Amino acid sequence: xxxxxxxxxxxxxxxxxxxxxxxxxxxxxxxxxxxxxxxxxxxxxxxxxxxxxxxxxxxxxxxxxxxxxxxxxxxxxxxxxxxxxxxxxxxxxxxxxxxxxxxxxxxxxxxxxxxxxxxxxxxxxxxxxxxxxxxxxxxxxxxxxxxxxxxxxxxxxxxxxxxxxxxxxxxxxxxxxxxxxxxxxxxxxxxxxxxxxxxx
Numbered sequence: 001x002x003x004x005x006x007x008x009x010x011x012x013x014x015x016x017x018x019x020x021x022x023x024x025x026x027x028x029x030x031x032x033x034x035x036x037x038x039x040x041x042x043x044x045x046x047x048x049x050x051x052x053x054x055x056x057x058x059x060x061x062x063x064x065x066x067x068x069x070x071x072x073x074x075x076x077x078x079x080x081x082x083x084x085x086x087x088x089x090x091x092x093x094x095x096x097x098x099x100x101x102x103x104x105x106x107x108x109x110x111x112x113x114x115x116x117x118x119x120x121x122x123x124x125x126x127x128x129x130x131x132x133x134x135x136x137x138x139x140x141x142x143x144x145x146x147x148x149x150x151x152x153x154x155x156x157x158x159x160x161x162x163x164x165x166x167x168x169x170x171x172x173x174x175x176x177x178x179x180x181x182x183x184x185x186x187x188x189x190x191x192x193x194x195x196x197x198x199x200x
Contacts (some may be wrong), residue, residue: 002041003086004094004141004148008127009079009172013056019148020063024074027056028082039099041083043172044146044183045069046099051073069101070181079172081146094148095141102134105144107176109157117163119144120174123184125157133191143185148169 010028024042034040034057038049046057066072074080086092105123107198110198126134136142136154143149144161153160176182 001086002046002083002094002097002099002146003092004044004097004143004146006081006084006147006167006171007083007198008081009170012074012076012078012080014076015074016095020066021060022072023050023058023060023064024071024080025056025058026080027081030084031055031057039085039147041085041097041099042080043070043128044081044097044099044143044185045071045101052184065101068103069183070104070182073181079175081171083146095143096188097143097148097185098188099185103184104181105158105184107180107182109178109179110176113162116165117168117173118160119173120153120158120160121182121184122158125142131194133194134186135190136186137190141187141192143183145172145176145182147173173180 007030010026013027014025016023034052036049039046045065049057050060051058069125073095103123105121107119108122110119111118125187136151136159138154140151142151149161151159163173
């Protein structure tokens with residue numbers, strides 16, 4: 001379980017293909033604190049540490065994960081948003097994020113707002129899935145590349161978010177441009193409410 005508050009945008013050191021899986025080797029500031037079997041969010045995808053040395057650690061993404069996320073597009077040198085699992089004795093500064101990406105979306109525009117930025121995203125809209133909570137709502141929460149954000153200008157198949165300078169600086173939003181593929185996880189609370197309404 002995560003909160004969508006990114007700890008750092010870390011660098012991909014190596015990407016190794018093994019049959020339908022890929023092994024991602026990462027370098028980050030807290031690598032010495034990690035343990036084998038620990039869960040870490042990578043661009044919003046929960047992955048397990050399988051190997052660690054003095055300076056790097058490795059996680060494995062399976063075919064199902066690669067089909068639903070942008071992890072298969074990663075190359076050495078690219079930045080990935082990292083977050084370790086949430087401590088249950090602390091504040092929930094973002095929103096409840098599972099690390100289970102629902103689908104990928106595309107950045108359709110980035111607009112400078114004189115001190116902040118507006119990012120617009122589109123995704124394949126499915127009305128049946130929307131009825132199950134796979135959608136955004138105005139002022140609701142959404143997770144984009146592992147970042148907890150507030151939705152503005154929500155519509156079928158798309159939404160906007162406003163990014164403050166701090167968030168842009170410490171996450172890979174600084175590298176997202178028009179045409180970039182991002183990971184999207186819709187709010188789990190909305191999914192449960194939509195599910196319960198089917199039985200009311």
